[in-house]
Amino acid sequence: MQVIRVLQIEDNRIEARQTQHWLSEAGDGNFNVECVDQLAQGLERLARGEVDIVLLDLNLPDSRGEATFEKLYAAYPEVPIVVLTGEYDDAIGPSTVAKGAQDYLVKQRANSDSLVHVLRYALARHHAQQDKIKNLQLSKSGRVFAFIGAKGGVGTTTTALNVAVTLAMQGKSVILAELRPSFGTLAFHLPQLPARSLRTLLDLPPDRVGQNELKAVLGKGPAELWILLGPQEDEEEFREIDPLRAEAIIRGLSQLAEYVILDLPPEPSLSTQAATTLCHFAAVVTEREPASVQAGRVVVEKLKAWGTRGNLAGGVVQIGVIVVNRTIYANDSMTFADIQEQMGCEIVGISPRGANENLKALNEQVPLVLLLPDSDTALSYVEVANRLTATIVSP
Ligand SMILES: Nc1ncnc2c1ncn2[C@@H]1O[C@H](COP(=O)(O)OP(=O)(O)O)[C@@H](O)[C@H]1O
Ligand SMILES: [Mg+2]
Secondary structure, three states, rough: OOEEEEEEOOOOHHHHHHHHHHHHHHHHOOEEEEOOOOOHHHHHHOOOOOEEEEEOOOOOOOOOHHHHHHHHHHHOOOOOOEEOOOOOOOHHHHHHHHHHOOOEEEEOOOOOOHHHHHHHHHHHHHHHHHOOOHHHHOOOOEEEEEEOOOOOOOOOHHHHHHHHHHHHHOOEEEEEEOOOOOOOOOHHHHHOOOOOOHHHHHHOOOHHHHHHHHHHHHOOOHOOOOOOOOOOOOOOOOOOOHHHHHHHHHHHHHHOOOOEEEEEOOOOHHHHHHHHHHHHHHEEEEOOOHHHHHHHHHHHHHHHHHOOOOOOOOOOEEEEEEOOOOOOOOOOOHHHHHHHHHOOOOOEEEEOOOHHHHHHHHOOOOOOOHHHOOOHHHHHHHHHHHHHHHOOOOO
């Protein structure tokens, strides 16, 4: 049996020795325990790697209570943590588990058997969670499709989600990432939200954003789709996505799945520039009306200027337009040929007006391609998905 490397963060020497004794006694030499007595030292030790699991006392000289767990988890979301609590704060243990701890143990009630049991099961659970995403491990680089609105509210998120679900339904491994610094609307489409968001990655130093950290923030969405949700409304403090971090995220995600779908905000930013420079295909979503088309033209021009550097595949970013024919005042005299000409870019998809269908999908929190697969609007998303995968051939 493999040795389990435990990092114990505990300032009480007697208790520290007690756990070590228990683990050597009941653990049959399978546990290798290293102990530090402050949170800061624990963080330093984790930075050096090679720790399988953390046993964390919440009350330390440099941090107290639940915040101790929160700080450690924010810094190392990929390392399983078992929290040790005191007898008198009943609520803390379950609360840390809800926030991502693998388990908790009440100190006064712990013994050698329960400690060994809890650590073993915490690790097994952690591995099972990692296994669920092991089908995301690919050696080759996946394809990245970016969706960007001509302006807000044109239907970008809806399109990105439905295209992503379509690909996932076709059995492909797909990650949908809401790559925006502030709250977006993807959450409204989902019955269950992943426990973590992009926010966790924004709190990490950019050079720490690796595969394990990415996996730790992905959640399961409809049709086995993997989701990286943008920061949520209740997350304090606005933080920009710096371009290097955006690049690390996109590169990392592209190594985890066959397809990465990016839902980008329409406002230009350095992170959006990084995303649309690295992707294989950038789809500009517009409505069928003059103001949106003009705004879309500006976006297309920006993408063309940005996309000359060589994307993930070392090639030129391909750009296409998706027209969402949704406004009630849609100018029918504006032909699709006009739109192509004005935007200086080929149309790769047209979504018919599907207000009722999309509203139903939002209310039921089931993507349209799953809820009403035969509707014209759903079929238009499938067409876009097929068009993009045919244009950008998979590795
Ligand atoms: N094809 C469509 N027909 C009618 N309404 C649509 C269509 N696509 C999206 N919508 C609706 O438009 C609104 C904005 O969509 P959303 O995808 O959030 O836009 P964006 O991401 O561009 O801000 C939502 O209420 C959505 O249901
Ligand atoms: Mg959106």
